[in-house]
Amino acid sequence: MSSTSQAMLNQGLFEDQEMSSQLGFFSFSSNLTSLPFGCNQSLKTLTTMPSSLVADAPPTFSESANPKQKEEDIPSHFGPQLLSLQRSSANLWAWGGANDCVNSKRSGGDDHLGVSAMKMKKMKARRKVREPRFCFKTMSDVDVLDDGYKWRKYGQKVVKNTQHPRSYYRCTQDNCRVKKRVERLAEDPRMVITTYEGRHAHSPSHDEDDSQASSQLNNFFW
DNA sequence: CGACTTTGACCGGCGC
DNA sequence: GCGCCGGTCAAAGTCG
Numbered sequence: 348m349s350s351t352s353q354a355m356l357n358q359g360l361f362e363d364q365e366m367s368s369q370l371g372f373f374s375f376s377s378n379l380t381s382l383p384f385g386c387n388q389s390l391k392t393l394t395t396m397p398s399s400l401v402a403d404a405p406p407t408f409s410e411s412a413n414p415k416q417k418e419e420d421i422p423s424h425f426g427p428q429l430l431s432l433q434r435s436s437a438n439l440w441a442w443g444g445a446n447d448c449v450n451s452k453r454s455g456g457d458d459h460l461g462v463s464a465m466k467m468k469k470m471k472a473r474r475k476v477r478e479p480r481f482c483f484k485t486m487s488d489v490d491v492l493d494d495g496y497k498w499r500k501y502g503q504k505v506v507k508n509t510q511h512p513r514s515y516y517r518c519t520q521d522n523c524r525v526k527k528r529v530e531r532l533a534e535d536p537r538m539v540i541t542t543y544e545g546r547h548a549h550s551p552s553h554d555e556d557d558s559q560a561s562s563q564l565n566n567f568f569w
Numbered sequence: 570c571g572a573c574t575t576t577g578a579c580c581g582g583c584g585c
Numbered sequence: 586g587c588g589c590c591g592g593t594c595a596a597a598g599t600c601g
Contacts (some may be wrong), residue, residue: 502594
């Protein structure tokens with residue numbers, strides 16, 4: 348079941364929806380044919396992608412940066428690669444704030460009534476630190492795009508105001524905590540929104556030949 | 570039989 | 586404080 352799609356990559360953005368702070372946003376011309384993560388047929392595209400774009404939420408950004416920030420406001424953090432991205436067929440649209448969100452609301456109070464220590468441990472482990480996120484939109488028939496990594500689905504949820512359920516995936520690699528969510532756009536079901544959270548601590552698990560270049564690029568990004 | 574998916578329940582965050 | 590909602594867990598089911 349190769350999920351390599353005929354996806355036409357259109358847009359991507361850094362985001363943190365919960366914190367309502369967009370980290371960045373870019374769009375591509377529609378002649379691009381694949382994903383920015385080393386999806387098989389997109390090497391040309393990939394080489395124009397700025398590594399910092401995908402790799403990290405830039406730590407120097409302010410929380411409440413204006414999502415319509417202009418080109419000259421882009422921090423040098425993104426370097427020449429970003430500029431080349433802009434000069435190439437891709438349009439940079441906007442950059443926003445970084446977020447190193449730590450949920451610190453729950454303090455002390457280790458013991459919930461009727462909750463076992465084991466369960467509390469799990470609850471604490473749950474979303475302490477918000478990983479950097481990257482989200483993009485593709486036009487595709489398949490929900491799960493082939494990005495070279497192996498994913499295990501751990502949940503599905505119907506979110507409000509959408510007729511399509513959102514799926515939650517985790518990287519199957521042992522020490523890798525990267526997650527992704529996949530959902531279809533309500534207004535246009537052909538569009539798939541994929542949101543990655545975190546960074547892979549390993550190479551893609553493709554076993555085909557073209558994975559060599561692909562994996563290099565994936566390292567490049569993640 | 571192991572890996573993966575499905576699905577209902579549960580939990581925390583957030584707005585009111 | 587309460588209710589809603591998104592995100593995660595985990596048991597059961599399915600598949601190869």
